[in-house]
Amino acid sequence: MKDEKDAKAPKSEKTRTLILETALRLFQERGYDKTTMRAIAQEAGVSVGNAYYYFSSKEHLVQGFYDRIGAEHRAAVRTVLDRETGLEARLAGVLTAWLDIAEPYHRFGAQFFKNAADPESPLSPFSPESEGPREAAIAVHREVLEGSRAKIPDELADILPELMWLSQMGLVLYWVYDRSEGSGRSRRLAERGARLTSRGIALSRFPLLRPLVRELHELFNDFLPGLAETAAARRRT
Amino acid sequence: MKDEKDAKAPKSEKTRTLILETALRLFQERGYDKTTMRAIAQEAGVSVGNAYYYFSSKEHLVQGFYDRIGAEHRAAVRTVLDRETGLEARLAGVLTAWLDIAEPYHRFGAQFFKNAADPESPLSPFSPESEGPREAAIAVHREVLEGSRAKIPDELADILPELMWLSQMGLVLYWVYDRSEGSGRSRRLAERGARLTSRGIALSRFPLLRPLVRELHELFNDFLPGLAETAAARRRT
Numbered sequence: 173m174k175d176e177k178d179a180k181a182p183k184s185e186k187t188r189t190l191i192l193e194t195a196l197r198l199f200q201e202r203g204y205d206k207t208t209m210r211a212i213a214q215e216a217g218v219s220v221g222n223a224y225y226y227f228s229s230k231e232h233l234v235q236g237f238y239d240r241i242g243a244e245h246r247a248a249v250r251t252v253l254d255r256e257t258g259l260e261a262r263l264a265g266v267l268t269a270w271l272d273i274a275e276p277y278h279r280f281g282a283q284f285f286k287n288a289a290d291p292e293s294p295l296s297p298f299s300p301e302s303e304g305p306r307e308a309a310i311a312v313h314r315e316v317l318e319g320s321r322a323k324i325p326d327e328l329a330d331i332l333p334e335l336m337w338l339s340q341m342g343l344v345l346y347w348v349y350d351r352s353e354g355s356g357r358s359r360r361l362a363e364r365g366a367r368l369t370s371r372g373i374a375l376s377r378f379p380l381l382r383p384l385v386r387e388l389h390e391l392f393n394d395f396l397p398g399l400a401e402t403a404a405a406r407r408r409t
Numbered sequence: 410m411k412d413e414k415d416a417k418a419p420k421s422e423k424t425r426t427l428i429l430e431t432a433l434r435l436f437q438e439r440g441y442d443k444t445t446m447r448a449i450a451q452e453a454g455v456s457v458g459n460a461y462y463y464f465s466s467k468e469h470l471v472q473g474f475y476d477r478i479g480a481e482h483r484a485a486v487r488t489v490l491d492r493e494t495g496l497e498a499r500l501a502g503v504l505t506a507w508l509d510i511a512e513p514y515h516r517f518g519a520q521f522f523k524n525a526a527d528p529e530s531p532l533s534p535f536s537p538e539s540e541g542p543r544e545a546a547i548a549v550h551r552e553v554l555e556g557s558r559a560k561i562p563d564e565l566a567d568i569l570p571e572l573m574w575l576s577q578m579g580l581v582l583y584w585v586y587d588r589s590e591g592s593g594r595s596r597r598l599a600e601r602g603a604r605l606t607s608r609g610i611a612l613s614r615f616p617l618l619r620p621l622v623r624e625l626h627e628l629f630n631d632f633l634p635g636l637a638e639t640a641a642a643r644r645r646t
Contacts, residue, residue, distance in 0.1 A: 286523035290586045346632065349527045361632050368624050375617060384612060387605050395583065395598050 188226045191216050192240065195233045200280045204230070204287065231294045231301070237277075238297075238305040244273045249312060259320040259373060263336070264366035266316055267343060271358055274347070278355065281348045291396060297341055298396045310337045317373075328376055331389040338392060339365060425463045428453050429477065432470045437517045441467070441524065468531045468538070474514075475534075475542040481510045486549060496557040496610060500573070501603035503553055504580060508595055511584070515592065518585045528633060534578055535633045547574045554610075565613055568626040575629060576602060 194216040198207045209230060213223035227233045252265030274281065287295045294301035313333040317324055324332065343365060347358040375381055431453040435444040446467060450460035464470045489502030511518065524532045531538035550570040554561055561569065580602060584595040612618055 285526070289522070289526060291583075292586065292588065346528075349529065351529065357632065361628075364628055364631070368621070368628060371624065372621055375621060378615075378617065380612060380615065381618070384605070384609055387608065391598075391601055391605060394601070395594065 184226075187218065187222070188236075191218065191223055191226050192233060192236045195227075195230075196237060196277065196280060199283060200277075204234075204280075204283045234288075234295050235301060235305070238302060241270075241273060241277070242305045242308050245270050246308065246312060248273060253315055253319055257319065257321045258370075259316070259322040260366050260370035262316045262320050263313075263369055264363050266312060267340060267362035267366060268359060270340070270344075271347060271355055271362060274344075275355060278347075281344075285345075285348045297344075306337070309340070310334055313337050313340070322370065322373055323377060324373065325376055325379075325382060327382060328373075328385055331386065332373065335385075335389055335392070336369060339369065421463075424455065424459070425473075428455065428460055428463050429470060429473045432464075432467075433474060433514065433517060436520060437514075441471075441517075441520045471525075471532050472538060472542070475539060478507075478510060478514075479542045479545050482507050483545065483549060485510060490552055490556055494556065494558045495607075496553070496559040497603050497607035499553045499557050500550075500606055501600050503549060504577060504599035504603060505596060507577070507581075508584060508592055508599060511581075512592060515584075518581075522582075522585045534581075543574070546577070547571055550574050550577070559607065559610055560614060561610065562613055562616075562619060564619060565610075565622055568623065569610065572622075572626055572629070573606060576606065 191212065195207070195212045198212055198215060202211075207230070209223055209227075210220055212233075213220045216223065227236060248269040249266050252269065253262060256262045256265060287293055288297065290296060291298045293299060296302065297306055310333045313336040316336070317329065317332060343358065343362055346361055347355055350358045352358070376385060428449065432444070432449045435449055435452060439448075444467070446460055446464075447457055449470075450457045453460065464473060485506040486503050489506065490499060493499045493502060524530055525534065527533060528535045530536060533539065534543055547570045550573040553573070554566065554569060580595065580599055583598055584592055587595045589595070613622060
Protein backbone atom coordinates (compact mmCIF):
# COMPACT_ATOMS: atom_id res chain seq x y z
CA MET A 173 0.00 0.00 0.00
CA LYS A 174 2.68 2.44 1.07
CA ASP A 175 4.81 1.83 -2.03
CA GLU A 176 1.85 2.29 -4.32
CA LYS A 177 1.03 5.62 -2.66
CA ASP A 178 4.63 6.82 -2.84
CA ALA A 179 4.86 5.93 -6.50
CA LYS A 180 1.72 7.85 -7.31
CA ALA A 181 2.48 10.88 -5.15
CA PRO A 182 5.01 12.81 -7.26
CA LYS A 183 2.83 13.54 -10.31
CA SER A 184 -0.29 14.59 -8.40
CA GLU A 185 1.87 16.50 -5.93
CA LYS A 186 3.47 18.36 -8.84
CA THR A 187 0.10 19.32 -10.31
CA ARG A 188 -1.14 20.43 -6.89
CA THR A 189 1.97 22.59 -6.38
CA LEU A 190 1.67 24.05 -9.87
CA ILE A 191 -1.95 25.08 -9.26
CA LEU A 192 -1.11 26.54 -5.84
CA GLU A 193 1.87 28.54 -7.11
CA THR A 194 -0.08 29.83 -10.10
CA ALA A 195 -2.89 30.92 -7.79
CA LEU A 196 -0.53 32.76 -5.43
CA ARG A 197 1.05 34.57 -8.36
CA LEU A 198 -2.36 35.63 -9.74
CA PHE A 199 -3.56 36.73 -6.28
CA GLN A 200 -0.49 38.99 -6.11
CA GLU A 201 -0.93 40.32 -9.64
CA ARG A 202 -4.72 40.76 -9.78
CA GLY A 203 -5.85 40.68 -6.17
CA TYR A 204 -7.56 37.85 -4.35
CA ASP A 205 -11.16 38.90 -5.06
CA LYS A 206 -10.61 39.38 -8.80
CA THR A 207 -8.90 36.02 -9.44
CA THR A 208 -11.26 33.24 -10.57
CA MET A 209 -10.67 29.48 -10.44
CA ARG A 210 -11.09 29.48 -14.24
CA ALA A 211 -8.21 31.96 -14.65
CA ILE A 212 -6.02 29.92 -12.30
CA ALA A 213 -6.66 26.71 -14.25
CA GLN A 214 -6.00 28.45 -17.57
CA GLU A 215 -2.70 29.96 -16.41
CA ALA A 216 -1.59 26.65 -14.89
CA GLY A 217 -2.47 24.84 -18.13
CA VAL A 218 -4.87 22.39 -16.49
CA SER A 219 -8.60 21.88 -16.99
CA VAL A 220 -11.00 23.70 -14.67
CA GLY A 221 -12.24 20.29 -13.50
CA ASN A 222 -8.72 19.25 -12.62
CA ALA A 223 -8.14 22.48 -10.64
CA TYR A 224 -11.36 21.85 -8.69
CA TYR A 225 -10.23 18.27 -8.03
CA TYR A 226 -7.22 19.56 -6.09
CA PHE A 227 -8.78 22.67 -4.54
CA SER A 228 -12.56 22.76 -4.31
CA SER A 229 -12.63 26.57 -3.94
CA LYS A 230 -10.42 29.65 -3.75
CA GLU A 231 -10.67 29.38 0.04
CA HIS A 232 -9.08 25.92 -0.20
CA LEU A 233 -6.19 27.46 -2.12
CA VAL A 234 -5.59 29.83 0.78
CA GLN A 235 -5.69 26.86 3.14
CA GLY A 236 -3.08 25.24 0.89
CA PHE A 237 -1.02 28.43 1.22
CA TYR A 238 -1.28 28.23 5.03
CA ASP A 239 -0.18 24.58 4.91
CA ARG A 240 2.84 25.45 2.78
CA ILE A 241 3.92 28.46 4.91
CA GLY A 242 3.51 26.27 7.99
CA ALA A 243 5.60 23.41 6.58
CA GLU A 244 8.38 25.80 5.48
CA HIS A 245 8.31 27.39 8.92
CA ARG A 246 8.56 24.06 10.77
CA ALA A 247 11.63 23.19 8.66
CA ALA A 248 13.23 26.61 9.20
CA VAL A 249 12.88 26.64 13.00
CA ARG A 250 14.90 23.41 13.44
CA THR A 251 18.20 25.35 13.49
CA VAL A 252 17.20 27.55 16.40
CA LEU A 253 15.16 24.95 18.32
CA ASP A 254 17.93 22.33 18.16
CA ARG A 255 20.57 24.81 19.34
CA GLU A 256 19.10 27.40 21.73
CA THR A 257 17.88 26.67 25.25
CA GLY A 258 16.99 30.22 26.34
CA LEU A 259 13.25 30.87 26.07
CA GLU A 260 13.64 34.40 24.71
CA ALA A 261 16.09 33.32 21.97
CA ARG A 262 13.93 30.32 21.01
CA LEU A 263 10.78 32.42 20.69
CA ALA A 264 12.52 35.30 18.89
CA GLY A 265 14.03 32.77 16.46
CA VAL A 266 10.65 31.16 15.73
CA LEU A 267 8.94 34.51 15.13
CA THR A 268 11.78 35.86 12.98
CA ALA A 269 11.84 32.67 10.89
CA TRP A 270 8.14 33.19 10.15
CA LEU A 271 8.80 36.76 8.96
CA ASP A 272 11.62 35.50 6.70
CA ILE A 273 9.40 32.88 5.10
CA ALA A 274 6.37 35.11 4.71
CA GLU A 275 8.26 38.09 3.21
CA PRO A 276 7.85 37.01 -0.47
CA TYR A 277 4.06 36.97 0.12
CA HIS A 278 3.93 40.36 1.84
CA ARG A 279 1.80 42.10 -0.82
CA PHE A 280 -0.49 39.09 -1.06
CA GLY A 281 -0.94 39.15 2.73
CA ALA A 282 -2.47 42.63 2.69
CA GLN A 283 -4.62 41.59 -0.29
CA PHE A 284 -6.60 38.90 1.44
CA PHE A 285 -6.42 40.19 5.00
CA LYS A 286 -9.81 41.83 4.70
CA ASN A 287 -11.28 38.34 4.21
CA ALA A 288 -9.18 36.62 6.86
CA ALA A 289 -9.96 39.27 9.51
CA ASP A 290 -13.50 37.95 9.89
CA PRO A 291 -13.29 35.19 12.55
CA GLU A 292 -16.21 33.39 10.88
CA SER A 293 -14.55 33.29 7.47
CA PRO A 294 -12.98 29.90 6.61
CA LEU A 295 -9.82 31.94 5.85
CA SER A 296 -9.55 33.20 9.42
CA PRO A 297 -6.73 31.58 11.40
CA PHE A 298 -9.37 31.01 14.11
CA SER A 299 -11.84 29.11 11.89
CA PRO A 300 -12.58 25.37 12.20
CA GLU A 301 -11.31 25.04 8.59
CA SER A 302 -7.86 26.33 9.64
CA GLU A 303 -7.58 23.80 12.45
CA GLY A 304 -4.78 21.77 10.82
CA PRO A 305 -2.26 24.59 10.25
CA ARG A 306 -3.30 26.24 13.53
CA GLU A 307 -2.64 23.09 15.58
CA ALA A 308 0.71 22.58 13.84
CA ALA A 309 1.70 26.18 14.59
CA ILE A 310 0.66 25.83 18.24
CA ALA A 311 2.79 22.67 18.46
CA VAL A 312 5.85 24.73 17.45
CA HIS A 313 5.22 27.02 20.45
CA ARG A 314 4.83 23.96 22.68
CA GLU A 315 8.29 22.89 21.56
CA VAL A 316 9.64 26.41 22.16
CA LEU A 317 8.60 26.01 25.80
CA GLU A 318 9.46 22.36 26.34
CA GLY A 319 12.98 22.60 24.94
CA SER A 320 13.85 25.68 26.97
CA ARG A 321 15.50 25.96 30.38
CA ALA A 322 12.47 27.94 31.64
CA LYS A 323 10.45 26.34 34.45
CA ILE A 324 6.82 26.23 33.37
CA PRO A 325 4.18 25.45 36.03
CA ASP A 326 2.21 22.33 34.96
CA GLU A 327 -1.11 24.11 35.05
CA LEU A 328 0.14 26.68 32.50
CA ALA A 329 2.03 24.28 30.24
CA ASP A 330 -1.20 23.33 28.43
CA ILE A 331 -2.43 26.82 27.73
CA LEU A 332 0.72 28.91 27.14
CA PRO A 333 1.43 27.53 23.63
CA GLU A 334 -2.00 28.72 22.47
CA LEU A 335 -1.52 32.16 24.06
CA MET A 336 1.91 32.46 22.43
CA TRP A 337 0.41 31.53 19.06
CA LEU A 338 -2.25 34.23 19.60
CA SER A 339 0.54 36.77 20.16
CA GLN A 340 2.10 35.53 16.93
CA MET A 341 -1.21 36.28 15.16
CA GLY A 342 -0.91 39.81 16.57
CA LEU A 343 2.56 40.04 15.01
CA VAL A 344 1.18 38.78 11.67
CA LEU A 345 -1.51 41.48 11.73
CA TYR A 346 1.17 44.09 12.42
CA TRP A 347 3.36 42.73 9.62
CA VAL A 348 0.51 42.76 7.08
CA TYR A 349 0.49 46.57 7.34
CA ASP A 350 4.19 47.09 8.01
CA ARG A 351 5.75 49.21 5.24
CA SER A 352 9.19 49.63 6.81
CA GLU A 353 12.26 48.52 4.81
CA GLY A 354 12.45 44.70 4.88
CA SER A 355 9.66 44.71 7.50
CA GLY A 356 12.28 45.96 10.00
CA ARG A 357 9.66 47.20 12.46
CA SER A 358 7.98 43.77 12.55
CA ARG A 359 11.37 42.20 13.25
CA ARG A 360 11.96 44.50 16.18
CA LEU A 361 8.44 43.79 17.43
CA ALA A 362 9.19 40.04 17.25
CA GLU A 363 12.30 40.52 19.40
CA ARG A 364 10.62 42.80 21.91
CA GLY A 365 7.58 40.52 22.09
CA ALA A 366 9.83 37.51 22.76
CA ARG A 367 11.49 39.40 25.62
CA LEU A 368 8.16 40.44 27.14
CA THR A 369 6.82 36.88 26.87
CA SER A 370 9.86 35.26 28.48
CA ARG A 371 9.76 37.80 31.34
CA GLY A 372 6.04 37.21 31.83
CA ILE A 373 6.61 33.44 31.93
CA ALA A 374 9.46 33.88 34.43
CA LEU A 375 6.94 35.64 36.69
CA SER A 376 4.50 32.74 36.43
CA ARG A 377 6.46 30.93 39.15
CA PHE A 378 4.61 33.34 41.46
CA PRO A 379 1.32 31.51 42.03
CA LEU A 380 -0.64 34.75 42.33
CA LEU A 381 -0.33 35.31 38.56
CA ARG A 382 -1.64 31.92 37.50
CA PRO A 383 -5.37 32.60 37.93
CA LEU A 384 -4.95 35.65 35.69
CA VAL A 385 -3.23 33.63 32.94
CA ARG A 386 -5.93 30.96 33.19
CA GLU A 387 -8.67 33.58 32.99
CA LEU A 388 -7.06 35.22 29.96
CA HIS A 389 -6.87 31.86 28.22
CA GLU A 390 -10.48 31.02 29.07
CA LEU A 391 -11.55 34.37 27.66
CA PHE A 392 -9.90 33.71 24.31
CA ASN A 393 -11.27 30.18 24.18
CA ASP A 394 -14.81 31.35 24.93
CA PHE A 395 -14.81 34.16 22.41
CA LEU A 396 -12.93 32.73 19.44
CA PRO A 397 -15.36 30.10 18.14
CA GLY A 398 -12.82 28.07 16.14
CA LEU A 399 -10.44 27.79 19.08
CA ALA A 400 -13.20 26.57 21.37
CA GLU A 401 -14.22 23.84 18.90
CA THR A 402 -10.62 22.73 18.48
CA ALA A 403 -10.15 22.59 22.23
CA ALA A 404 -13.34 20.53 22.59
CA ALA A 405 -12.20 18.12 19.87
CA ARG A 406 -8.83 17.76 21.60
CA ARG A 407 -10.51 16.88 24.89
CA ARG A 408 -12.57 14.18 23.17
CA THR A 409 -9.54 12.38 21.71
CA MET B 410 -17.11 87.11 20.83
CA LYS B 411 -18.74 84.18 22.53
CA ASP B 412 -22.28 85.43 21.81
CA GLU B 413 -21.49 86.02 18.16
CA LYS B 414 -20.15 82.46 17.83
CA ASP B 415 -23.17 80.96 19.58
CA ALA B 416 -25.57 82.88 17.35
CA LYS B 417 -23.82 81.64 14.23
CA ALA B 418 -23.38 78.04 15.32
CA PRO B 419 -26.85 76.53 14.86
CA LYS B 420 -27.20 76.93 11.07
CA SER B 421 -23.71 75.72 10.15
CA GLU B 422 -23.97 72.98 12.80
CA LYS B 423 -27.25 71.83 11.20
CA THR B 424 -25.71 71.67 7.72
CA ARG B 425 -22.71 69.80 9.08
CA THR B 426 -24.96 67.28 10.85
CA LEU B 427 -27.13 66.87 7.75
CA ILE B 428 -24.08 66.08 5.58
CA LEU B 429 -22.67 63.66 8.17
CA GLU B 430 -25.98 61.81 8.61
CA THR B 431 -26.52 61.59 4.86
CA ALA B 432 -23.01 60.19 4.44
CA LEU B 433 -23.50 57.55 7.14
CA ARG B 434 -26.78 56.47 5.54
CA LEU B 435 -25.15 56.18 2.09
CA PHE B 436 -22.14 54.30 3.49
CA GLN B 437 -24.61 51.80 4.99
CA GLU B 438 -26.68 51.53 1.78
CA ARG B 439 -23.92 51.52 -0.86
CA GLY B 440 -20.75 50.72 1.04
CA TYR B 441 -17.97 53.11 2.02
CA ASP B 442 -15.81 52.65 -1.09
CA LYS B 443 -18.67 53.17 -3.54
CA THR B 444 -20.03 56.38 -1.98
CA THR B 445 -18.66 59.59 -3.55
CA MET B 446 -18.64 63.10 -2.05
CA ARG B 447 -20.75 64.19 -5.05
CA ALA B 448 -23.45 61.63 -4.18
CA ILE B 449 -23.42 62.69 -0.53
CA ALA B 450 -23.83 66.39 -1.46
CA GLN B 451 -26.64 65.57 -3.91
CA GLU B 452 -28.57 63.45 -1.38
CA ALA B 453 -28.11 66.09 1.34
CA GLY B 454 -29.34 68.81 -1.04
CA VAL B 455 -26.19 70.93 -0.74
CA SER B 456 -23.62 71.94 -3.35
CA VAL B 457 -20.49 69.82 -3.72
CA GLY B 458 -18.44 72.88 -2.72
CA ASN B 459 -20.46 73.27 0.46
CA ALA B 460 -19.98 69.58 1.35
CA TYR B 461 -16.21 69.95 0.87
CA TYR B 462 -16.27 73.10 3.04
CA TYR B 463 -17.47 71.02 6.00
CA PHE B 464 -15.59 67.78 5.26
CA SER B 465 -12.58 68.03 2.99
CA SER B 466 -12.68 64.29 2.17
CA LYS B 467 -14.56 61.07 2.88
CA GLU B 468 -11.93 60.32 5.51
CA HIS B 469 -12.93 63.52 7.32
CA LEU B 470 -16.53 62.30 7.35
CA VAL B 471 -15.39 59.17 9.17
CA GLN B 472 -13.49 61.38 11.62
CA GLY B 473 -16.76 63.28 12.11
CA PHE B 474 -18.44 59.94 12.79
CA TYR B 475 -15.79 59.09 15.42
CA ASP B 476 -16.34 62.52 17.05
CA ARG B 477 -20.08 61.95 17.20
CA ILE B 478 -19.87 58.40 18.59
CA GLY B 479 -17.37 59.68 21.16
CA ALA B 480 -19.58 62.60 22.26
CA GLU B 481 -22.65 60.33 22.59
CA HIS B 482 -20.56 57.88 24.57
CA ARG B 483 -19.25 60.52 26.98
CA ALA B 484 -22.82 61.62 27.66
CA ALA B 485 -24.05 58.05 28.14
CA VAL B 486 -21.37 56.99 30.64
CA ARG B 487 -22.31 59.77 33.12
CA THR B 488 -24.97 57.56 34.73
CA VAL B 489 -22.59 54.75 35.56
CA LEU B 490 -19.54 56.92 36.37
CA ASP B 491 -21.49 59.19 38.75
CA ARG B 492 -23.00 56.22 40.60
CA GLU B 493 -20.63 53.25 40.67
CA THR B 494 -17.38 53.10 42.62
CA GLY B 495 -16.36 49.50 41.86
CA LEU B 496 -13.75 49.33 39.09
CA GLU B 497 -15.27 46.30 37.39
CA ALA B 498 -18.77 47.83 37.29
CA ARG B 499 -17.44 51.18 36.05
CA LEU B 500 -15.45 49.59 33.22
CA ALA B 501 -18.23 47.15 32.25
CA GLY B 502 -20.66 50.10 32.17
CA VAL B 503 -18.40 52.16 29.92
CA LEU B 504 -17.82 49.29 27.47
CA THR B 505 -21.50 48.31 27.38
CA ALA B 506 -22.54 51.94 26.79
CA TRP B 507 -20.25 52.00 23.75
CA LEU B 508 -21.87 48.85 22.34
CA ASP B 509 -25.34 50.40 22.87
CA ILE B 510 -24.40 53.58 21.01
CA ALA B 511 -22.57 51.83 18.19
CA GLU B 512 -25.28 49.21 17.50
CA PRO B 513 -27.19 51.31 14.88
CA TYR B 514 -23.94 51.56 12.91
CA HIS B 515 -23.07 47.86 13.13
CA ARG B 516 -23.31 47.14 9.39
CA PHE B 517 -21.41 50.31 8.59
CA GLY B 518 -18.65 49.27 11.00
CA ALA B 519 -17.88 46.11 9.04
CA GLN B 520 -18.02 48.13 5.79
CA PHE B 521 -15.12 50.41 6.50
CA PHE B 522 -13.12 48.18 8.82
CA LYS B 523 -10.91 47.04 5.97
CA ASN B 524 -9.74 50.67 5.63
CA ALA B 525 -9.48 51.37 9.37
CA ALA B 526 -7.48 48.18 10.03
CA ASP B 527 -4.40 49.70 8.39
CA PRO B 528 -2.59 51.58 11.21
CA GLU B 529 -1.22 54.06 8.65
CA SER B 530 -4.66 54.94 7.28
CA PRO B 531 -6.05 58.24 8.62
CA LEU B 532 -9.14 56.19 9.51
CA SER B 533 -7.22 53.97 11.91
CA PRO B 534 -7.95 54.70 15.59
CA PHE B 535 -4.16 54.76 16.01
CA SER B 536 -3.47 57.43 13.36
CA PRO B 537 -2.31 60.99 14.13
CA GLU B 538 -5.54 62.19 12.44
CA SER B 539 -7.65 60.32 15.04
CA GLU B 540 -5.82 61.93 17.94
CA GLY B 541 -8.77 64.05 19.13
CA PRO B 542 -11.36 61.26 19.54
CA ARG B 543 -8.64 58.88 20.78
CA GLU B 544 -7.51 61.25 23.54
CA ALA B 545 -11.13 61.88 24.58
CA ALA B 546 -11.78 58.13 24.76
CA ILE B 547 -8.62 57.57 26.80
CA ALA B 548 -9.78 60.33 29.20
CA VAL B 549 -12.97 58.31 29.85
CA HIS B 550 -10.81 55.38 30.97
CA ARG B 551 -8.78 57.74 33.16
CA GLU B 552 -12.03 58.71 34.88
CA VAL B 553 -13.02 55.03 35.20
CA LEU B 554 -9.87 54.51 37.27
CA GLU B 555 -9.81 57.78 39.21
CA GLY B 556 -13.40 57.58 40.38
CA SER B 557 -13.09 53.98 41.56
CA ARG B 558 -12.21 52.62 44.99
CA ALA B 559 -9.29 50.69 43.40
CA LYS B 560 -5.79 51.64 44.56
CA ILE B 561 -3.69 52.40 41.50
CA PRO B 562 0.11 52.70 41.94
CA ASP B 563 1.23 56.17 40.77
CA GLU B 564 3.63 54.79 38.20
CA LEU B 565 0.80 52.90 36.47
CA ALA B 566 -1.84 55.63 36.73
CA ASP B 567 -0.44 57.36 33.62
CA ILE B 568 -0.32 54.32 31.36
CA LEU B 569 -3.31 52.19 32.39
CA PRO B 570 -5.94 54.40 30.70
CA GLU B 571 -4.20 53.92 27.34
CA LEU B 572 -3.90 50.15 27.86
CA MET B 573 -7.59 49.96 28.80
CA TRP B 574 -8.50 51.92 25.67
CA LEU B 575 -6.40 49.46 23.62
CA SER B 576 -8.43 46.59 25.09
CA GLN B 577 -11.56 48.51 24.12
CA MET B 578 -10.24 48.60 20.52
CA GLY B 579 -9.94 44.80 20.75
CA LEU B 580 -13.58 44.67 21.80
CA VAL B 581 -14.54 46.93 18.87
CA LEU B 582 -12.73 44.60 16.46
CA TYR B 583 -14.60 41.63 17.93
CA TRP B 584 -17.93 43.50 17.70
CA VAL B 585 -17.37 44.45 14.03
CA TYR B 586 -17.59 40.74 13.17
CA ASP B 587 -20.04 39.69 15.89
CA ARG B 588 -23.21 38.29 14.29
CA SER B 589 -24.88 37.10 17.51
CA GLU B 590 -28.37 38.40 18.32
CA GLY B 591 -28.09 42.03 19.55
CA SER B 592 -24.29 41.56 19.68
CA GLY B 593 -24.82 39.42 22.78
CA ARG B 594 -21.40 37.82 22.54
CA SER B 595 -19.68 41.22 22.47
CA ARG B 596 -21.66 42.22 25.57
CA ARG B 597 -20.47 39.14 27.43
CA LEU B 598 -16.92 39.83 26.26
CA ALA B 599 -17.22 43.39 27.65
CA GLU B 600 -18.27 42.03 31.05
CA ARG B 601 -15.61 39.33 31.15
CA GLY B 602 -12.95 41.77 29.96
CA ALA B 603 -13.92 44.24 32.70
CA ARG B 604 -13.56 41.48 35.28
CA LEU B 605 -10.15 40.41 33.96
CA THR B 606 -8.93 44.03 33.90
CA SER B 607 -10.06 44.81 37.44
CA ARG B 608 -8.41 41.61 38.72
CA GLY B 609 -5.21 42.42 36.87
CA ILE B 610 -5.20 45.92 38.34
CA ALA B 611 -5.80 44.53 41.82
CA LEU B 612 -2.62 42.48 41.34
CA SER B 613 -0.63 45.57 40.39
CA ARG B 614 -0.20 46.36 44.10
CA PHE B 615 2.45 43.61 43.91
CA PRO B 616 5.50 45.53 42.72
CA LEU B 617 6.85 42.56 40.79
CA LEU B 618 4.15 43.01 38.15
CA ARG B 619 4.81 46.67 37.47
CA PRO B 620 7.85 46.30 35.20
CA LEU B 621 5.78 43.97 33.03
CA VAL B 622 2.92 46.47 32.71
CA ARG B 623 5.40 49.23 31.89
CA GLU B 624 7.09 47.06 29.27
CA LEU B 625 3.76 46.16 27.67
CA HIS B 626 2.85 49.82 27.48
CA GLU B 627 6.22 50.78 26.01
CA LEU B 628 5.82 48.07 23.39
CA PHE B 629 2.46 49.44 22.21
CA ASN B 630 3.79 52.99 22.21
CA ASP B 631 6.83 52.04 20.16
CA PHE B 632 4.96 50.03 17.58
CA LEU B 633 1.77 52.02 17.04
CA PRO B 634 3.05 55.14 15.28
CA GLY B 635 0.06 57.38 16.05
CA LEU B 636 0.16 56.58 19.75
CA ALA B 637 3.86 57.39 19.98
CA GLU B 638 3.36 60.79 18.32
CA THR B 639 0.46 61.59 20.64
CA ALA B 640 2.53 60.64 23.68
CA ALA B 641 5.41 62.82 22.47
CA ALA B 642 3.04 65.77 21.91
CA ARG B 643 1.62 65.29 25.42
CA ARG B 644 5.10 65.39 26.93
CA ARG B 645 5.84 68.66 25.13
CA THR B 646 2.78 70.45 26.55
